[in-house]
Amino acid sequence: MSSTETNPVARTVASTQSEMTEVILPNDANTLGNLLGGRLMHFIDLTGAIAAYRHTRTHVVTAAMDHIDFIQPVHVGDLLILKSSVNRAFNTSLEVGVKVWVEHPLTGVLLHVASAYLVFVAVDKQGNRLKVPALVPETPDEIRRFNDALLRREHREAEAARRKQERHQHASQKAAPAAP
Numbered sequence: 740m741s742s743t744e745t746n747p748v749a750r751t752v753a754s755t756q757s758e759m760t761e762v763i764l765p766n767d768a769n770t771l772g773n774l775l776g777g778r779l780m781h782f783i784d785l786t787g788a789i790a791a792y793r794h795t796r797t798h799v800v801t802a803a804m805d806h807i808d809f810i811q812p813v814h815v816g817d818l819l820i821l822k823s824s825v826n827r828a829f830n831t832s833l834e835v836g837v838k839v840w841v842e843h844p845l846t847g848v849l850l851h852v853a854s855a856y857l858v859f860v861a862v863d864k865q866g867n868r869l870k871v872p873a874l875v876p877e878t879p880d881e882i883r884r885f886n887d888a889l890l891r892r893e894h895r896e897a898e899a900a901r902r903k904q905e906r907h908q909h910a911s912q913k914a915a916p917a918a919p
């Protein structure tokens with residue numbers, strides 16, 4: 740895919756902030772009445788994509804979702820609250836952070852459920868990659884997330900290179916003639 744030049748303007752983190760609230764229904768849950776992990780990942784992907792849309796104002800595709808720990812169960816009838824914002828914009832990709840809480844509707848008690856980092860790539864209708872606007876972090880937290888996002892990108896790249904080398908080694912072992 741080729742990358743097309745556009746004329747993006749820099750945006751603030753605040754302009755990308757997004758929030759989604761869902762009531763958990765039986766269709767979202769397993770046989771114990773707990774929110775399914777895959778359904779939670781779907782909500783995380785959607786909330787992340789909204790922040791990415793607000794930053795890029797183009798189509799985006801999900802390139803990666805980092806490791807997620809499910810810290811707290813969520814039950815049918817609970818409210819799921821998801822908040823997202825862009826942590827850093829790169830060339831055609833951007834990292835979005837999503838944090839999820841469960842709110843008990845009767846007590847108002849709020850507990851942290853999960854956090855995730857996602858990478859989205861901006862594309863046009865033909866699937867050509869597009870340059871994304873720069874992100875301007877303003878607050879100390881935004882600056883910390885901005886710096887950490889670069890470290891995570893380097894970690895993802897190193898991990899991808901390691902997996903590629905592993906696949907290459909497996910392929911050459913298979914191709915090698917068996918010992919007599």
Ligand SMILES: CC(C)(COP(=O)(O)OP(=O)(O)OC[C@H]1O[C@@H](n2cnc3c(N)ncnc32)[C@H](O)[C@@H]1OP(=O)(O)O)[C@@H](O)C(=O)NCCC(=O)NCCS
Nearest residue numbers: 740799800801802803828829830831832833858860868895
């Ligand atoms: C994501 C995708 C567009 C990347 O395209 P590609 O031709 O492989 O592009 P490149 O390898 O040149 O990478 C382009 C950008 O994506 C980033 N990227 C690609 N794969 C990535 C991955 N697995 N994790 C994190 N970032 C990734 C690169 O770092 C690069 O970022 P930069 O331009 O900001 O430097 C392509 O793999 C794709 O279309 N995947 C399917 C997406 C999809 O269907 N998602 C689910 C539904 S939305």
